[in-house]
Amino acid sequence: xxxxxxxxxxxxxxVEVHDLTVAYRSxxxxxxxxxxxxEGRLVAIVxxxxxxxxxxxxxxxxQVRQTTGWVQVYGEPYATRRSWVxxxxxxxxxxxxxxxxxxxxxxxxxxxxIGWLRRPGRRHREIALSCLERLGIGHLAGxxxxxxxxxxxxxxxxxxxxxxxxxxxxxxxPLAGVDATTEKAITVVVVHHDLQTVPEYFDHVVxxxxxxxxxxxxxxxFTAENLQQTYGGRSSILTRAAEALFASKATLxx
Amino acid sequence: MEWTYTVRNVLVGSSLLGxxxxxxxxxxxxxxxxxxxxxxxxxxxxxxxxxxxxxGSKSPEVLLxxxxxxxxxxxxxxxxxxxxxxxxxxxxxGIILSVFFGIGIVLLTWIQKLPSGNQSGLDRxxxxxxxxxxxxxxxxxxxxxLLVLFAVVLFFKEFKLVSFDHGFGxxxxxxxxxxxxxxxxxLVLVVVIGLQMVGVVLMVATLLTPAAAARQWTDRLGxxxxxxxxxxxxxxxxxxxxxxxxPRVPTGPAIVLVSxxxxxxxxxxxxxxGMVWAMLQDRLVERxxxxxxxxxxxxxxxxxGIGFGSWVTLPILMGYRGLSGSGLLRxxxxxxxxxxxxRSGDQLRLTADGIREAxxxxxxxxxxxxxxxxxxxLPPDHLHRDAEMMEHALxxxxxxxxDRRLGYPERDPHGKxxxxxxx
Numbered sequence: 001x002x003x004x005x006x007x008x009x010x011x012x013x014x015v016e017v018h019d020l021t022v023a024y025r026s027x028x029x030x031x032x033x034x035x036x037x038x039e040g041r042l043v044a045i046v047x048x049x050x051x052x053x054x055x056x057x058x059x060x061x062x063q064v065r066q067t068t069g070w071v072q073v074y075g076e077p078y079a080t081r082r083s084w085v086x087x088x089x090x091x092x093x094x095x096x097x098x099x100x101x102x103x104x105x106x107x108x109x110x111x112x113x114i115g116w117l118r119r120p121g122r123r124h125r126e127i128a129l130s131c132l133e134r135l136g137i138g139h140l141a142g143x144x145x146x147x148x149x150x151x152x153x154x155x156x157x158x159x160x161x162x163x164x165x166x167x168x169x170x171x172x173x174p175l176a177g178v179d180a181t182t183e184k185a186i187t188v189v190v191v192h193h194d195l196q197t198v199p200e201y202f203d204h205v206v207x208x209x210x211x212x213x214x215x216x217x218x219x220x221x222f223t224a225e226n227l228q229q230t231y232g233g234r235s236s237i238l239t240r241a242a243e244a245l246f247a248s249k250a251t252l253x254x
Numbered sequence: 255m256e257w258t259y260t261v262r263n264v265l266v267g268s269s270l271l272g273x274x275x276x277x278x279x280x281x282x283x284x285x286x287x288x289x290x291x292x293x294x295x296x297x298x299x300x301x302x303x304x305x306x307x308x309x310g311s312k313s314p315e316v317l318l319x320x321x322x323x324x325x326x327x328x329x330x331x332x333x334x335x336x337x338x339x340x341x342x343x344x345x346x347x348g349i350i351l352s353v354f355f356g357i358g359i360v361l362l363t364w365i366q367k368l369p370s371g372n373q374s375g376l377d378r379x380x381x382x383x384x385x386x387x388x389x390x391x392x393x394x395x396x397x398x399x400l401l402v403l404f405a406v407v408l409f410f411k412e413f414k415l416v417s418f419d420h421g422f423g424x425x426x427x428x429x430x431x432x433x434x435x436x437x438x439x440x441l442v443l444v445v446v447i448g449l450q451m452v453g454v455v456l457m458v459a460t461l462l463t464p465a466a467a468a469r470q471w472t473d474r475l476g477x478x479x480x481x482x483x484x485x486x487x488x489x490x491x492x493x494x495x496x497x498x499x500x501p502r503v504p505t506g507p508a509i510v511l512v513s514x515x516x517x518x519x520x521x522x523x524x525x526x527x528g529m530v531w532a533m534l535q536d537r538l539v540e541r542x543x544x545x546x547x548x549x550x551x552x553x554x555x556x557x558x559g560i561g562f563g564s565w566v567t568l569p570i571l572m573g574y575r576g577l578s579g580s581g582l583l584r585x586x587x588x589x590x591x592x593x594x595x596x597r598s599g600d601q602l603r604l605t606a607d608g609i610r611e612a613x614x615x616x617x618x619x620x621x622x623x624x625x626x627x628x629x630x631x632l633p634p635d636h637l638h639r640d641a642e643m644m645e646h647a648l649x650x651x652x653x654x655x656x657d658r659r660l661g662y663p664e665r666d667p668h669g670k671x672x673x674x675x676x677x
Contacts, residue, residue, distance in 0.1 A: 111412075111428070112427065117408055119411065
């Protein structure tokens with residue numbers, strides 16, 4: 001479990017992304033992104049719909065393969081740093097009518113530690129329960145997950161990430177309850193949709209719209225000008241280039 | 255019915271197939287591969303025919319190997335269509351299913367006309383013919399059953415995670431592709447083995463019907479697998495015995511009929527998820543609403559000047575909501591029993607407890623009206639109907655919170671007092 005101050009700093013950037021381009025089919029979603037997330041920060045990723053926020057997280061996690069560039073987590077490829085990373089997917093990404101209980105879902109965060117051919121034991125169930133309790137929903141541990149409200153389902157996913165006992169949390173879901181994870185030296189990266197609350201909750205912000213608009217401390221980067229650039233439409237050359245590329249690929253195929 | 259060698263074979267075979275089909279069917283159902291498994295079964299038919307044409311052999315190993323190859327080809331063809339065209343998954347499955355099945359039927363008809371083919375008995379793959387099962391088939395089926403059960407027990411938690419949240423599995427570093435491939439391969443294996451017993455057309459039912467029925471009875475995957483396997487095995491044995499006892503009842507359809515009856519029963523009667531249960535639940539809520547309305551009407555009558563706890567006659571109460579006297583009395587009976595209400599002839603009045611309960615309902619109503627009016631700035635004539643619903647739905651907790659947020663208002667937007675416990 002994460003006890004206060006249990007995680008010493010590494011001195012390495014929590015996430016480093018270099019020259020990253022990601023395309024779904026031939027449709028570019030992220031283009032030439034360079035990014036360094038320093039460790040121990042609360043980081044918001046903001047940007048309009050389709051800006052590639054989720055894709056950026058999924059690429060860091062190895063769920064989406066990049067076209068070019070590389071990603072490192074604490075100076076190593078994700079595959080070797082897996083046990084340092086906790087993940088909260090979007091709530092809509094799963095079927096909540098799946099026959100399982102809240103506590104079972106949280107236990108899934110421990111599967112990496114339990115290993116093959118072994119079943120979760122009492123110790124694991126206790127960890128899962130304590131994670132649910134940290135989020136104030138310990139009493140819902142035995143509920144089937146479809147009988148939870150939307151907010152409670154989010155918390156179940158967050159509890160599962162807590163059970164991973166990570167030093168970097170990637171959250172594809174704007175969450176109330178992020179404070180349950182905060183602790184010095186722990187890095188939290190959240191896809192955030194509410195611009196107004198960014199300065200209140202976060203100390204670091206990444207402005208993204210297909211390309212990286214700006215990244216840095218909130219007070220320096222979270223400016224009207226940068227927001228205008230992020231939300232005021234894509235740089236027209238980039239958009240046109242993407243369309244041209246898509247069109248050429250499409251004709252090639254036919 | 256005679257307890258012959260054939261009957262015993264069919265009984266054992268059908269139960270084993272029902273068991274494995276039921277277990278794997280749960281994964282097919284939860285991973286939304288229901289249609290895919292139907293396509294796999296249909297796609298296997300041309301494989302059987304081609305295997306026979308190439309080798310001239312009728313041995314199950316050869317024919318099933320052909321079925322297996324064709325099934326896998328079908329699965330890849332579906333993937334290929336989805337990846338390389340704009341055709342969506344359901345359409346791709348439908349197209350491949352009918353193309354493969356069509357080819358299968360053409361080949362089958364052609365084989366029947368061949369001198370060597372008319373005795374081939376390949377048509378049993380269409381609707382299945384369990385009676386042709388021999389000891390070899392039982393041995394093969396037993397091996398597959400063991401393999402499936404072994405794999406599911408060993409990799410239970412991995413299969414569960416992959417079925418529930420694929421992406422999270424990837425982030426944990428599980429070999430998700432391999433696990434999914436494993437599950438699908440087991441599915442293909444069982445489909446192919448089941449073909450000669452229940453046939454191409456009904457195979458999917460032996461997978462999905464037990465699984466859908468089992469889902470009704472439990473909220474945990476482990477239990478669902480057990481129940482589904484059990485329903486499959488019971489359907490298999492009952493169905494095969496029925497077809498052995500009753501003349502001219504084919505085994506495959508009999509098995510599917512039995513499991514369908516279990517499914518219908520489960521859809522109706524299962525606690526919480528069943529339709530009857532939902533209807534009962536609705537009835538209970540409706541009755542509670544009627545009781546709360548009666549309490550409230552009596553309270554409002556009291557508020558209008560006759561004083562809380564005064565007698566009100568039935569005809570007056572009937573006038574409020576246009577209800578029948580007998581309906582009102584039915585609501586009243588329970589309230590009298592809980593000593594919230596007293597009755598004397600056709601007159602009713604609230605007890606002290608009843609006044610308190612009624613005040614709670616009125617408080618919810620008026621606080622909700624205040625909330626709508628203040629926060630959503632709705633005009634006064636928009637408030638009542640909404641509050642009529644919310645007064646029965648809001649929990650005490652939410653209402654207390656509402657009260658606090660509104661700053662404990664004295665009166666609602668219509669100027670009526672908001673009752674509170676203390677007053």
